[in-house]
Amino acid sequence: MSFIHPLADVSSTHLGEGTKVWQFVVILKGAIIGRNCNICAHTFIEDDVIIGNNVTLKSGVYVWSGTRIEDDVFLGPNATLTNDMMPRSKQYPDRLFGITLKKGASIGANATLLPGVTIGEYAMVGELC
Structure with missing residues (x-):
């Protein structure tokens, strides 16, 4: 069973088993989200978005149409x-x-990805200090 916080606005009916949606999240009608995902607070997911299984979106991530x-x-x-x-x-x-974010990719905090980019399997995007 999925968990949807009462302060989330989820219009999509395509939420996988075990997915957790926290407060102040907005998910539009056409979005498809897989199993065992964690969608943290203050996240926005547009309608033409497909998200696989076991995905984590930390707070403040906006996912726009066309994203896979x-x-x-x-x-x-x-x-x-x-x-x-x-x-x-x-x-x-x-x-x-x-x-497009391929299987196992990790995108670090505050990273900006430009339109049309594909990040490969198990790639890491971020800055080492």
């Missing part, structure tokens, strides 16, 4: 995904360019 996230992926706090090559106010693109 495979199994076992980790997105750190405030990781930023984009899908518009030339964003402008009140000008809407003819095409959005989703991001």
Whole structure:
């Protein structure tokens, strides 16, 4: 059974078994989310998004239309995904360019991924200090 916090707004009916959705999360109707995921507070998931099994989205992650996230992926706090090559106010693109995160990839806190990028299996995106 999935857990949805009472302060979350989940319109999608495609939530896998064992997935946890915490407070102040918004998931739009067409999103598909796999089993045993952890969707932390203040996360937004748009409608044309597919998320695999065992995925963790930490707080402040926004997942825009066209994004595909495979199994076992980790997105750190405030990781930023984009899908518009030339964003402008009140000008809407003819095409959005989703991001693909392959199996086991880890995206560190505050990383920004540009439209159309594919991150390979078990890749690590972040900064070592």
